[in-house]
Amino acid sequence: MYGDLGQKLVQHAKRTQSLAHLPPYQTEMVRAVTREVRDLDRDVSEILAPFDGAFDPSANPATAYTLLVHHLCMRRNKRCLLAYHRVRVQRIEEMCWSGVVQEDEAVDGDGEASGERNALSPEEEEYLRGYNDLLAAAKGTWTDIDLTGSLEPPKDLFVDVRVLKDAGEIQTEYGAINLTKNSQFFVRQGDVERLIQQGFLQKLS
Amino acid sequence: MDIDDILQEFDSGSQQASSAGDLSALTTAWIAERSAPEILPFEHAILERLTERIRQQIELVETETGNMDPQANFRLILLQTELERVKYLVRAYLRVRINKIDKYSFHILSTPLRSRLAPSELAYLKSHLALLNNHYVSSFLRNFPEQLRRLDDTAGGISMVEEPDLDSAVFCRVVKRISDEEATVRIPGTDTEFRLALGDVYVVRYSAVRQFVEKGEVELI
Numbered sequence: 001m002y003g004d005l006g007q008k009l010v011q012h013a014k015r016t017q018s019l020a021h022l023p024p025y026q027t028e029m030v031r032a033v034t035r036e037v038r039d040l041d042r043d044v045s046e047i048l049a050p051f052d053g054a055f056d057p058s059a060n061p062a063t064a065y066t067l068l069v070h071h072l073c074m075r076r077n078k079r080c081l082l083a084y085h086r087v088r089v090q091r092i093e094e095m096c097w098s099g100v101v102q103e104d105e106a107v108d109g110d111g112e113a114s115g116e117r118n119a120l121s122p123e124e125e126e127y128l129r130g131y132n133d134l135l136a137a138a139k140g141t142w143t144d145i146d147l148t149g150s151l152e153p154p155k156d157l158f159v160d161v162r163v164l165k166d167a168g169e170i171q172t173e174y175g176a177i178n179l180t181k182n183s184q185f186f187v188r189q190g191d192v193e194r195l196i197q198q199g200f201l202q203k204l205s
Numbered sequence: 206m207d208i209d210d211i212l213q214e215f216d217s218g219s220q221q222a223s224s225a226g227d228l229s230a231l232t233t234a235w236i237a238e239r240s241a242p243e244i245l246p247f248e249h250a251i252l253e254r255l256t257e258r259i260r261q262q263i264e265l266v267e268t269e270t271g272n273m274d275p276q277a278n279f280r281l282i283l284l285q286t287e288l289e290r291v292k293y294l295v296r297a298y299l300r301v302r303i304n305k306i307d308k309y310s311f312h313i314l315s316t317p318l319r320s321r322l323a324p325s326e327l328a329y330l331k332s333h334l335a336l337l338n339n340h341y342v343s344s345f346l347r348n349f350p351e352q353l354r355r356l357d358d359t360a361g362g363i364s365m366v367e368e369p370d371l372d373s374a375v376f377c378r379v380v381k382r383i384s385d386e387e388a389t390v391r392i393p394g395t396d397t398e399f400r401l402a403l404g405d406v407y408v409v410r411y412s413a414v415r416q417f418v419e420k421g422e423v424e425l426i
Contacts, residue, residue: 034348041350078353081345089340093307127340134332138303141325144259145295154289157282190289 002040002073005033006080013087022091025121030081037077040070092120092128096135097148099197149193159189160204167200227251228291233424235298240376240425241418242369242411244305244313247323248298255295262288306330311366371412378406381422390414 009029016023044067048055057064120128139147167179172191179185179200195201234248262284269281306313306322310330313319319327346354355365379401388401392413399407401417406426417423 030345034345037349037353041353074350074353078349082341085341085344089337121344123340123344126343127336130336130339131333134329134336137332138325138329142256142295142299144256144263145292145299147296147299149292149296151297151300154286154293157286157289188285190285 002036003076005029005036006077009033009080009084013084016087016091022088022119024119025088025124026084027121030084033077033081037074040074044070088124089127092124093131096128096131099148099194146193150197154189157188158186160184160186161192161196161201162204163200164202165200167195170195227254228294231255231294231298235294235301237418237425238298238301242371242373242375244302244309244318244321246321247302247326249323252295255291259288259291259295302326303329307333309367309369310334312368315366371415372410374408375411375414376406376408376426377414377418377423378426379403379422380424383417383422
């Protein structure tokens with residue numbers, strides 16, 4: 001049936017919304033739905049060909065309905081595809097905002113981040129790079145504010161943090177701190193904001 | 206020297222007094238932006254003054270960090286806490302706007318609403334749309350028949366352009382006296398009428414009070 005695959009794609013998108021990790025891109029399904037649209041479009045032109053541009057719907061109601069159904073199916077498939085891609089795009093943007101993926105990190109091949117990235121299609125990969133650049137530009141306009149910072153209102157200047165993963169040495173205005181796993185520090189929140197977001201540190205309340 | 210003295214010195218020493226107005230103005234703008242379904246005009250002047258002050262404060266903090274005097278240290282902590290809070294406010298304000306810009310991008314770009322954006326926001330909006338468009342086209346739209354490739358199609362019963370729901374409910378407070386002939390508001394499409402009196406709080410459709418919000422006579426809360 002027309003539209004079945006589109007439906008599957010939307011279900012996939014729906015499921016993606018409740019998953020913690022982005023599932024792999026459904027290249028096959030996307031291709032199949034696109035193929036369906038192309039087939040339908042070819043059908044439409046074949047049906048219309050004998051009329052030579054002078055098709056009168058009231059004279060041929062049956063043909064007119066066929067065309068209508070074809071057309072609606074194409075539109076529906078387009079919506080399904082858009083919905084599927086949009087959900088994924090939003091996830092990608094979230095990843096950019098939270099700083100999970102950074103260019104340099106991808107090169108290192110950090111386990112979690114590269115796992116997420118494997119799920120992306122080449123086009124999405126491209127989009128991610130583009131959006132990251134866009135975000136960097138937006139941050140550049142507001143250098144002092146740190147646009148991607150926490151959206152929780154700050155309560156304390158200093159926080160207790162526990163180190164979950166080795167994060168190396170960081171420089172603060174009170175000197176250098178070596179963040180080794182399982183150690184605990186009392187540091188200025190602004191200094192470690194990014195590391196908390198990226199999951200290196202855990203804030204202790 | 207007790208805490209009042211320190212606070213006083215803190216006030217006079219760092220020009221905070223003059224910025225109090227801007228801060229509360231930005232807080233109001235932020236709350237309004239969060240409540241209003243559509244995007245509101247960008248607060249150029251306030252943000253310009255605030256970012257300038259944030260920069261000054263950061264410099265001040267940097268120059269004072271080396272000072273080991275306990276009193277100065279305490280002052281510094283106050284300064285930094287305040288700084289973090291102001292930064293949070295500005296960040297939250299910008300982020301809620303970006304959220305709306307992303308959601309209603311086509312709508313904003315094609316209506317006079319685009320004049321409400323800051324130049325940087327407009328640039329962001331355009332590049333973001335171009336990116337998205339590019340992504341959709343390269344992912345699947347390039348294989349589509351010509352007439353189905355548009356992303357801002359309004360034909361076929363369902364518009365692809367997402368618009369804010371101006372009829373959604375908002376909480377608002379009347380903050381200025383409104384002249385008698387204007388004060389009566391009729392909810393569009395119903396028989397309900399009510400008068401806006403100074404200091405009153407209403408829950409009402411945004412569309413009914415929109416013009417008053419734009420004039421600053423009613424604030425969203």
